[in-house]
Amino acid sequence: MIQGKAIIFGNNIDTDQIIGAHHLTLPSIADMALFAFEHHENFTDHFTKGDIIVGGENFGCGSSREQAPAVLRERGVAAIVAKSFARIFFRNAINLGLPVIVCPEIDEIEDSARLEIWDNCIKDVTAKRQYSIVALPYFIHNLVAAGGIIDYLRKKEQNAGRR
């Protein structure tokens, strides 16, 4: 179970907003992470490690830069819950082991609400409500369980070696 405070974002949050182009040449993700959501005050002023980002539709749209989910993970974002995700961002987050959860009913969640993310649902402890989450396809579920494509392939190879 993941627990944290909700930080609310709107629809179509693009990767340029998460980490600007001019920061991508910095030597490490830790260096870039200082500039995560640099123009979003709800993040720069209110985020603390372990918080949960709650986005609208199409979270992470735009470029393929994996630095976007990487800086959020580096800052300690516990999970991202959104109505829907952009395709490349979704793959990248899974490959980094950053939990991405699809939940169509998040409109109800208010900023700073205390959330609990369980296997099949999200509990809004503040509002005493519960929302269902969309189950992942079997293959994607296995990728997530393995912690991303690299560990998934490693385990697969190990299993093949044992046979």
Next chain:
Amino acid sequence: MNAVEKILAAHCGETEVHPGMIVDVALDAVMANDATTCLAIDIFKDRIGADRIFDPAKVILIMDHYTPSSSIAAADSHNRMRAFAKDQGLHHVYDGLGVCHQLMMERHVAPGQLIIGADSHTCSYGALGALATGMGSTDVAVAWSRGRIWMKVPETIAITVTGKWPKGVFAKDLIMRIVGDLTARGATYKALYFRGPAIEALSIAERMTLANMVIEAGAKFAYIRPDEKTREYLGEMGRSDYNVVEDDEDSVFEKTLIYDVGDLQPQIAFPHSVDNVRDISAFEGTEIDEYFLGACTNGRYEDLEVAASILKGCKIAPGVRFLVTPASTEVYRRTIGSGLIEVFIDSGAMIGTPGCSACFGGSGGILGKGERLLTTANRNFRARVGSPESEIYLASPATVAASALAGHITDPRRIM
């Protein structure tokens, strides 16, 4: 199966694939650029623990987003790329010769291929009948080590385009209209298959514009069936060894959208979302500080030619800046040869080094507080090109040129 499904089937060794299937596909090329390569190198070495890439002829590295090196950090990351390329013995490394997608399409892409790139506009290659899509640095690092990657077979949406292209209306206007209609997420995970007489009528350059922007609706692939024009283009580029994949007669599409370009107006995408698209008439007269002609969307010879036809013998409005950046050195060379560059210089334009230039905000053309940019690029996200208090408007090369003369958003049909 349709051509998209047939190309995927051919690369995963299945006789038949269908939408929703997860397939492990062999790749014909893996491209990465200077915004994404260094992270992929870290992952390749540290997380995968890999030593050698799968094929030094198929892994292509391109420096284009921060070229010529625009900061010390950029110079250091370029040096890391060069060292990795040398260590791995890569055959194809391009250093400041143009936007990655333009170079890929000029020099590498062929119909029927399956390519991934660590850049979201990799979908452009569908203009030549290849399937190509953007992925992150981890997937690219995995592809470097295995030569393969997993994909979900997408549903295919057919977009049938009919009608005669009106003067002053271009592929850029059509794709912006389509993104506006579909919304920024309307085609997430789908393939967009463009067809019909108005698509066949387009030059290869304009087909590249169309395919380039499908990601702005969330799509995974663009696809346009190769024809005589494709064959001619590839022939000029020295490539003739490929097979064109045909749709089966019982091809299935998720749906078909129909557009008639006959009554299409020039379009503008307003800040700060690419699907915020309206007819130009709604916002004629909006004052603009900087104009940009270039990018993988519209930096090709044909784009520069249209703009030059409007600018010839005229000066840009007093007090505005106009930046022209050819998409590649090859485009640059042709532009010099035919005298287009002179037209731009005479009009008062700055000429940029081939590369991503003011599309990406990594190497010049940066906007200050309160400024507005009218650009042929593909994204108008907040703070993409400088200040979070600036605004970016997207348009065709003709609209950008006509507007640069007036100093405000201007319908190019008034001049053409």
